[in-house]
Every structure is written in C-alpha cells, then in structure tokens.
Amino acid sequence: xxxxxxxxxxxxxxxxxxxxxxxxxxxxxxxxxxxxxxxxxxxxxxxxxxxxxxxxxxxxxxxxxxxxxxxxxxxxxxxxxxxxxxxxxxxxxxxxxxxxxxxxxxxxxxxxxxxxxxxxxxxxxxxxxxxxxxxxxxxxxxxxxxxxxxxxxxxxxxxxxxxxxxxxxxxxxxxxxxxxxxxxxxxxxxxxxxxxxxxxxxxxxxxxxxxxxxxxxxxxxxxxxxxxxxxxxxxxxxxxxxxxxxxxxxxxxxxxxxxxxxxxxxxxxxxxxxxxxxxxxxxxxxxxxxxxxxxxxxxxxxxxxxxxxxxxxxxxxxxx
Amino acid sequence: xxxxxxxxxxxxxxxxxxxxxxxxxxxxxxxxxxxxxxxxxxxxxxxxxxxxxxxxxxxxxxxxxxxxxxxxxxxxxxxxxxxxxxxxxxxxxxxxxxxxxxxxxxxxxxxxxxxxxxxxxxxxxxxxxxxxxxxxxxxxxxxxxxxxxxxxxxxxxxxxxxxxxxxxxxxxxxxxxxxxxxxxxxxxxxxxxxxxxxxxxxxxxxxxxxxxxxxxxxxxxxxxxxxxxxxxxxxxxxxxxxxxxxxxxxxxxxxxxxxxxxxxxxxxxxxxxxxxxxxxxxxxxxxxxxxxxxxxxxxxxxxxxxxxxxxxxxxxxxxxxxxxxxxxxxxxxxxxxxxx
Numbered sequence: 056x057x058x059x060x061x062x063x064x065x066x067x068x069x070x071x072x073x074x075x076x077x078x079x080x081x082x083x084x085x086x087x088x089x090x091x092x093x094x095x096x097x098x099x100x101x102x103x104x105x106x107x108x109x110x111x112x113x114x115x116x117x118x119x120x121x122x123x124x125x126x127x128x129x130x131x132x133x134x135x136x137x138x139x140x141x142x143x144x145x146x147x148x149x150x151x152x153x154x155x156x157x158x159x160x161x162x163x164x165x166x167x168x169x170x171x172x173x174x175x176x177x178x179x180x181x182x183x184x185x186x187x188x189x190x191x192x193x194x195x196x197x198x199x200x201x202x203x204x205x206x207x208x209x210x211x212x213x214x215x216x217x218x219x220x221x222x223x224x225x226x227x228x229x230x231x232x233x234x235x236x237x238x239x240x241x242x243x244x245x246x247x248x249x250x251x252x253x254x255x256x257x258x259x260x261x262x263x264x265x266x267x268x269x270x271x272x273x274x275x276x277x278x279x280x281x282x283x284x285x286x287x288x289x290x291x292x293x294x295x296x297x298x299x300x301x302x303x304x305x306x307x308x309x310x311x312x313x314x315x316x317x318x319x320x321x322x323x324x325x326x327x328x329x330x331x332x333x334x335x336x337x338x339x340x341x342x343x344x345x346x347x348x349x350x351x352x353x354x355x356x357x358x359x360x361x362x363x364x365x366x367x368x369x370x371x372x373x374x375x
Numbered sequence: 376x377x378x379x380x381x382x383x384x385x386x387x388x389x390x391x392x393x394x395x396x397x398x399x400x401x402x403x404x405x406x407x408x409x410x411x412x413x414x415x416x417x418x419x420x421x422x423x424x425x426x427x428x429x430x431x432x433x434x435x436x437x438x439x440x441x442x443x444x445x446x447x448x449x450x451x452x453x454x455x456x457x458x459x460x461x462x463x464x465x466x467x468x469x470x471x472x473x474x475x476x477x478x479x480x481x482x483x484x485x486x487x488x489x490x491x492x493x494x495x496x497x498x499x500x501x502x503x504x505x506x507x508x509x510x511x512x513x514x515x516x517x518x519x520x521x522x523x524x525x526x527x528x529x530x531x532x533x534x535x536x537x538x539x540x541x542x543x544x545x546x547x548x549x550x551x552x553x554x555x556x557x558x559x560x561x562x563x564x565x566x567x568x569x570x571x572x573x574x575x576x577x578x579x580x581x582x583x584x585x586x587x588x589x590x591x592x593x594x595x596x597x598x599x600x601x602x603x604x605x606x607x608x609x610x611x612x613x614x615x616x617x618x619x620x621x622x623x624x625x626x627x628x629x630x631x632x633x634x635x636x637x638x639x640x641x642x643x644x645x646x647x648x649x650x651x652x653x654x655x656x657x658x659x660x661x662x663x664x665x666x667x668x669x670x671x672x673x674x675x676x677x678x679x680x681x682x683x684x685x686x687x688x689x690x691x692x693x694x695x696x697x698x699x700x701x702x703x704x705x706x707x708x709x710x711x712x713x714x715x
Binding site: 090092093096212215216241242243244246248249250253254255257258259261262278281282285289290291308374375 | 404406413414418419420423427522523524526537609612613614615617619620621662665666668670671672674
C-alpha cells in the first residue's frame with residue numbers, strides 16, 4: 056500500500072517535473088480545411104512537424120472542404136478539453152456560435168492563413184500572410200534589380216476577381232509607383248495555372264515584338280511563371296537573362312528553375328503558419344501575454360543567390 | 376472537284392466566320408498574320424491558334440460523332456485530366472514511352488466504354504451518364520497525382536507537347552492527322568451514314584438491322600480516345616499533370632465548337648471538318664483577346680458577344696432573311712444539296 060502510494064506520488068512528481076521541463080504538455084486541436092492544394096498539404100505537414108518538435112500533442116481533423124465538418128471538429132475539441140484550437144477556416148462567415156462555445160470553455164482559438172467575419176474578441180489571434188505586402192516585396196526586388204534602367208514589365212494575374220490576384224497586383228503597383236523607368240505594358244489573367252500561364256505568355260511575346268520589348272515578367276504565382284518560362288524558351292529567348300522572372304509562393308518547382316538560372320526571384324507564402332501560432336500560445340501559457348490580433352508571417356524573398364537547390368530539397372518532402 | 380462541291384458549300388459559313396474573325400484581329404493587331412521560321416519551325420500567332428486549339432479540336436472530333444448519335448459527352452475534360460495523370464505517373468515510375476502512351480490511351484477508351492455502356496446498355500440519358508464521370512473523373516485524377524502537379528522530364532513525352540514535325544508543332548500534326556483519319560473512316564465506309572441514321576431514329580435503325588448498341592458504345596469510346604490524346608498533349612505541353620486544371624471546362628468548349636460548326640445537338644447529319652473549323656474559330660477569339668491587351672475582366676464578355684453573333688448569323692431565321700434579300704443563287708444551291 057505504502058509502496059503503491061509512493062510510486063504514485065513519484066509518478067505525479069515526475070509528470071510535474073517533465074511538464075515544466077517541456078513547454079508544458081499541451082494538447083492542441085487543429086482543424087484543417089482539407090487537401091485543396093499542394094501548399095495546404097505542406098501547411099499540414101509543417102504544422103505536424105512544429106507540434107512534434109515542441110512536444111505538443113496535436114489532434115488533427117481534416118474537414119474535406121466543408122464548414123460543417125470544421126464546426127463538428129471544433130465542438131469535439133471543446134468536449135475533449137484541449138488547451139487550444141488552431142483552425143484554418145474554409146469560409147469567412149458562420150463561426151460566431153462555435154467560437155462563443157470555445158470562449159465559454161476558455162479555450163483560445165487561433166486562426167491560420169485565413170480570417171473570419173466574427174467579432175475579434177471571439178478568437179485570440181489570426182496568423183496570416185499579407186498578400187499586398189507579397190506583391191510589394193516582388194515589386195521592390197524588381198525596382199532594385201533594374202536599378203533605374205528602363206524596363207517593360209508584363210504581368211500574369213491570378214484568377215480574375217480573387218483576392219490574391221487583386222492584392223498581389225496592388226502591392227506590386229505600389230512598389231513600382233514613382234519609378235518611371237518601370238512600366239507594366241501588358242497584364243492578363245493566367246488563372247493561376249501552368250497551361251494558361253504558358254498560353255498567355257506566348258501571346259505577350261508575339262504582341263511585343265517577339266519578346267524584345269519585354270524586360271521582366273511578374274507572375275502572381277509560381278505555377279504560371281513555370282508555364283511562362285517554357286513559352287519564353289520556345290520563343291528562342293533566355294528566361295532569367297533576356298526576361299527577368301519574379302513570382303510569388305515559393306513552391307519547390309520554381310527553385311529548380313532558379314537553380315537552372317531560368318527564374319530570378321520568388322516571394323515565399325510560408326506554409327509554416329503554425330510556428331508563430333505555437334509561439335504566441337507558449338507566451339500566453341507562460342505569463343498570460345496576449346498576442347496582437349493579427350500576426351503577419353514573413354514574406355521572404357528568395358533569389359538565385361540563396362542556394363535554390365538546397366531549398367528545393369528541403370521543400371520537396373513537404374507534400375507540395 | 377464537283378464531288379467536293381457540296382462539302383465546300385456546307386463549310387462555307389464556318390470558313391466565312393473564321394476569315395471574318397481573323398480579319399478582325401489582324402485589323403487590331405497586324406502582326407497576327409505574320410509567319411516566320413525560327414529554330415526550324417514556323418512561328419507566329421496563327422501557329423499559336425492551331426497549337427493552342429489542339430485539345431479542343433481533338434475533343435471536338437469525338438464530340439461530333441457522339442452528338443451525331445443524339446448524345447453528349449460531358450466527361451471529356453475530366454478524362455483528359457485522368458489520362459494526363461496516368462501518362463505522367465507511368466513515365467515517372469520508369470515505364471517506356473510506348474507503354475505509357477498505350478496505357479493512357481487505353482484508360483481513355485476504358486472511360487469511353489464506361490460512358491457507352493451506361494448510355495447504350497443501361498439506357499441512361501447521355502447528359503446524366505457522362506456527368507457521372509465528369510464529376511468523379513477529376514477526383515480519380517487527383518488520386519493518381521496525389522493532389523500535386525506531377526512533373527516529368529522524359530524527352531519523348533515532352534516532344535508530343537512541344538516538339539515539331541515538318542516545321543509544325545506536334546499537337547497540330549496530331550489533330551490534323553487524327554481528324555483526317557476519323558473523317559476518312561466514317562466517310563469512306565458506311566459508318567458515318569449509320570451514325571447519322573442512329574442519331575435520327577435509333578429504333579428505326581435497329582429495326583433495319585444496324586447494331587446500334589455497338590455503334591453507340593463505339594462513339595463514346597472514340598470520344599474517350601480523343602480525350603486521352605488531348606490529355607497527353609496538355610500534360611506534355613507543361614511537362615506535368617495538373618489534375619485540378621487540365622481540361623477544366625473544355626467539354627463546354629468542345630460542345631461549342633461542334634455547335635459553331637453548324638452541327639445539330641439533336642443528332643443526325645454531322646461534319647467533322649466543320650467542328651474543327653468551329654474549334655479554330657473559338658481559339659482565334661481566345662488568342663485575339665489575349666493579343667488585344669484588354670483588361671482580363673473583359674475576356675469572357677468579348678468571347679460571349681462574338682459567339683452570340685456567330686450563332687445568330689447561323690440561325691435558320693436569319694438565313695431565311697438572307698435568302699429573302701436576293702441570295703437566291705445560294706438558296707438554290709442549298710435546296711439542291713437538300714435534294715441530294
């Protein structure tokens with residue numbers, strides 16, 4: 056009897072000690088949208104990796120693109136009494152009820168890569184990228200690279216009317232404003248796809264004197280840039296040299312193109328949204344510091360100087 | 376020449392529209408007609424039209440036959456995605472080019488067989504029967520590529536998408552040869568006439584001894600084969616299989632090409648050449664819009680406006696009006712053609 060008690064108290068003591076040694080044995084629920092794109096697959100992989108490296112017990116729920124599944128997952132997390140909930144909301148509306156339930160249960164909720172239309176006090180913080188800023192970083196790179204020389208830019212837009220297309224266009228134009236040497240001479244949608252990127256680039260090349268008028272290409276995502284690079288090659292020009300190529304997202308394939316000298320720069324839309332979220336959570340657990348309502352992820356610029364092959368190898372396994 | 380005359384008269388409206396569209400674009404963009412030799416291949420916007428129009432042209436070949444049987448095939452876009460994914464998966468796992476192509480083409484024909492059996496044997500309405508694969512097909516393709524864009528570097532497969540033969544891009548050669556082959560097959564044999572008979576009245580055809588079931592299945596298998604070729608070309612073009620976007624909405628463009636080609640959705644008489652001209656008209660409009668430099672918000676509206684115009688010109692009422700206004704000679708010709 057005494058032995059048992061001693062053992063039990065020792066176990067409890069050990070548990071307490073280990074608990075404080077680790078960042079605290081947190082249990083976090085993560086409701087992911089589903090597998091809609093390679094980027095999202097990479098986000099899921101990275102969230103799991105981040106949780107593991109911090110000793111967090113991650114409960115993962117795939118919503119298969121349905122909000123009702125996400126709400127169900129959130130309710131089940133609340134019932135299990137997790138320490139925090141991460142959610143990548145599939146749509147912006149309809150979250151008030153379930154977020155209130157989480158708040159009543161005193162479980163902090165962190166939004167990943169998308170926001171919701173609910174009142175700000177219903178969630179702890181939102182970790183997202185700033186789409187306008189991404190376009191801005193790409194534009195600044197181009198301004199710095201051409202360094203005052205006259206340069207005609209063609210733009211491959213994302214799907215007409217989508218928020219990445221609108222914001223990445225806006226940010227790029229803001230960066231170019233005031234630099235009269237840089238002119239956007241053609242801008243057309245490539246629907247975020249390789250096929251359309253290639254087809255539209257072919258028409259740009261024909262329309263601008265076989266491409267001799269074009270000095271740089273700005274694509275709203277890497278896939279369109281990859282398609283356009285093929286079109287430039289088939290027109291007998293050297294992408295990366297004759298026509299500078301800058302795009303956004305930083306998917307693995309663009310690093311292969313950069314290693315081959317065919318693309319110049321890409322701005323990363325990081326799939327590591329969970330890292331900053333876990334950091335904010337750790338700070339909150341430690342001494343109750345509340346993070347700001349919006350944590351902006353870094354929009355990192357990669358160029359040919361950043362050892363693209365190494366980055367490619369790192370990113371390849373993430374499920375892009 | 377005299378034997379060809381009725382065929383040429385049949386194609387006259389499509390030729391006229393194509394020339395009008397091309398003339399319109401050249402007015403706005405004079406370099407449109409410019410062709411030059413670069414790296415041993417013909418290079419220019421007209422070649423782009425032929426090249427970019429390849430998937431829709433190929434789909435339109437199969438779609439024409441299916442529509443002539445009074446059917447429709449909505450699944451071709453999804454079948455393109457499946458076959459592109461199969462080709463990419465097979466070549467990246469180390470199989471030979473011949474094996475890869477044979478596999479992808481067989482999968483396409485298998486998809487067609489599935490549609491054909493639903494329509495011919497189970498008697499499900501074609502629009503519903505092929506809708507099944509249209510919805511499920513993209514999911515199957517995503518399963519094969521595991522949701523990512525499956526890229527490959529096999530020079531043989533890439534050649535199909537961006538190589539050239541006799542100075543023409545391979546996709547152009549493929550759809551021209553395939554179009555001529557299918558036309559000869561249906562017109563030099565009784566097949567074409569049997570398909571038309573089946574489309575006009577299936578029961579009457581069956582009663583007169585045509586094996587309509589087999590013929591109907593064959594039409595959908597042909598459509599699947601066309602979609603497979605188009606899918607391989609689309610994947611080879613971008614050196615990767617994009618299950619989400621390959622062939623997306625192309626089934627509608629293919630149906631449009633058949634309709635712009637003056638074929639009736641009610642089945643019966645058909646012309647593959649007219650559908651191919653229809654595909655070229657659609658692609659000329661697409662390429663023209665891209666060259667025009669309008670903001671992308673206008674793309675779809677411009678395309679729709681031109682297509683409405685073309686369809687209005689082709690409508691029977693407007694034709695009657697045109698006949699009233701002193702085109703008696705051409706009316707006579709068409710009456711003669713009807714009489715034949």
